[in-house]
Amino acid sequence: MSRSVPLSFWIVAVLGLLWNLYGVAMFWLNLTITPEAISALPEAEREITRAMPRWIMLPFGVATLGGVAGMLAMLLRRRVAVPLLLVSLLALVVQFVAVYLTTPVWALTGASGAVLPLVLWGVVALALWLYARRASARGWLR
Secondary structure, eight states, X not given: XXXXXXXXXXXXXXXXXXXXXXHHHHHHHHHSOOHHHXXXXXXXXXHHHHHSOGGGHHHHHHHHHHHXXXXXXXXXXXXXXXXXXXXXXXXXXXXXXXXXXXXXHHHHHTTHHXXXXXXXXXXXXXXXHHHHHHHHHTTOOX
């Protein structure tokens, strides 16, 4: 049984997809950054980038690609969006914790450096997952 969905559903799904596609672009840029590009970064970013273990790209990739898959599932009105967005959110948490534990990001940026990732990325990922859960509960996803 297919229920009609409000316009806000489509707006959230499209904006969420665009947001996660931006995340994939950032993932790709980080994955393929050249030594020359690293050298051009401001000193603090250069230190953080050089200290970052390559394995952090794994949760970064899962977070971004999972987010895109989750939002595509939302646009297709599939319930699988809920677990995909949860996996994306959890991978994002792993990525940020790992960055703070393995690099000098805290020493170089302090609490203000945590605001962007926590608010911008974390809150958006959490909100998208919660929205997908609500959409599923309302019967908008099948």
